[in-house]
Amino acid sequence: MKLLDGAVAAVDHGGSLGRARALFPSAVLPFVDLSTGINPHSYPLFDLPATILLRLPEAARTRDLVEVAASAYGAPSPDNIVAAPGTQILLPRVASLIAPGKALVLGPTYAEHARAAAIAGHAVTEVDDFAALAGADLAIVVNPNNPDGRVIERDRLLALAAGMHAKGGLLVVDEAFMDVGPRQHSLAGDVDQGGIVVLRSFGKFFGLAGLRLGFAFSDAPTVRRLDMQFGPWAVAGPALEYGIRALADIGWQDAMRSSLADAAARLDGLFGRFGVPVAGGTTLFRYVSLPDAAGLFSALGERGILLRHFPGRPNVLRAGLPGSQEEWQRLESALAGWASRRDDDAREIA
Known part of the structure; x- marks a missing residue:
């Protein structure tokens, strides 16, 4: 159990090319950015009418979006969903749904949940035992987990949610990677029982992170509370149009899940060739654990x-998927260079 002091401080995340340039000033460019879990094969871009940018978004299109989202994610109804400009902006609002108290985060996991709970006034502790969450006022689970891909079964989550609801607490389940996870363990269809908020990210699976679109699912009164905080026009017109089309495109989604599974297996095989053990992950990212993780990170970064x-966890790394054959080749070459140097070092020691 770890008390997270100073949890309101900003956290470094993957995806910053500016930080990468500062860390590896002599690196070969362009960078192959595998530091995020964002799909490198985005939903196909399409032309938008100029009026989408010239006019304020229509409330009717927001309703269209939550209707298609309810169908795509299996929510009880559109009244159980609020759309937002990304899930990040939802985190402190969701944490503020209950009075400040004891927030427990099942970790190690995405650091922004702890920061958001601290901003909302909660005393935040990270725990590694799911059973410990029963003692929280605010319990937070990322499912599948980022970065190791751990999955908590739906029945265990529902039992926790029932206990939280009975005492006026709240269970928050971040399902940002459930699009490529075991969807039978999603709680999106269970939010009407109360005491549950489910978060879903649009940009990761659809590869459109810059669009900034996400959703919160809960019982209808809680959704109305969240929706009132945003007011009108919270989701930009282009995000509405892309969300409506992409979430309705079940054929693309099914084909992409299959393609991502193949790519993840290919990445596992590539890591395995060079002695890098894959310890978990999802089909959007792989989680590796090895003693020389820091050396591997630096060698590839160069x-x-x-x-x-991950600061404080020097033996683990997360790797996203290359997006082109050139990127696969560059990764293979970089791994070969690292492995050769590692083997040379081992021979010298011997």
Whole structure:
């Protein structure tokens, strides 16, 4: 159990090319950014009418979006969903749905949940035991987990949610990667029982992170509370149009899940060739654990390949998927260079 002092401080995340340039000033450019879990194969871009940018978004299009989202994610009804400009902006608002108290985050996981709970006034602690969450006023679970891909089964989550609801608490389940996870363990269809908020990210699976679109699912009164905080025009017109079309495109989604599974298996095989053990993840990112994780991170970074490292956890890394054959080749070459140097070092020691 770890008390998170200073949890309101900003946290470094993957995806910053500015930080990468400062860290690896001599790297081969352009960077191959594998530091995020964002799909490198985005939903196909399409032309938007000029009026989408010239006019304020229509309330009717927001309703269209939550209707298609309810169908795509399995929510009880559109009244159980609020759309937002990304899930990040939802985090402190969701944490503020209950009075400040004891927030427990099942970790290690995405650091912004702890920061948002602290901003909302909660005393935040990270725990590694799911059972400990029963003692929280605000319990937070990322499912599948980022960065290791851990999955908590739906029945265990529902039992926790029932206990939280009975005492006026709240269970928050971040399902940002459930599009590529075991969807039978999603709680999106259970939010009417109360005491549950489910978060879903649009940009990760659809590869459109810059669009800034996300959703919160809960019982209808809680959704209305969140919606009132945003007011009109919270979601930009282009995000509405892309969200409506992409969420309705089940054929693209099914084909992409299959393609991502193939790519993840390919990445596992590539890591395995060079002695890098894959310990978990999802089909959008792989989680590796090895004693020389820091050396691997630096060796690849010097060659313009960015992985995600985690301060305080020096033996683990997260790797997203290359997006082109050129990127696959660059990653293979960089791994070969690292492995060769590692083997040379081992021979010298011997």
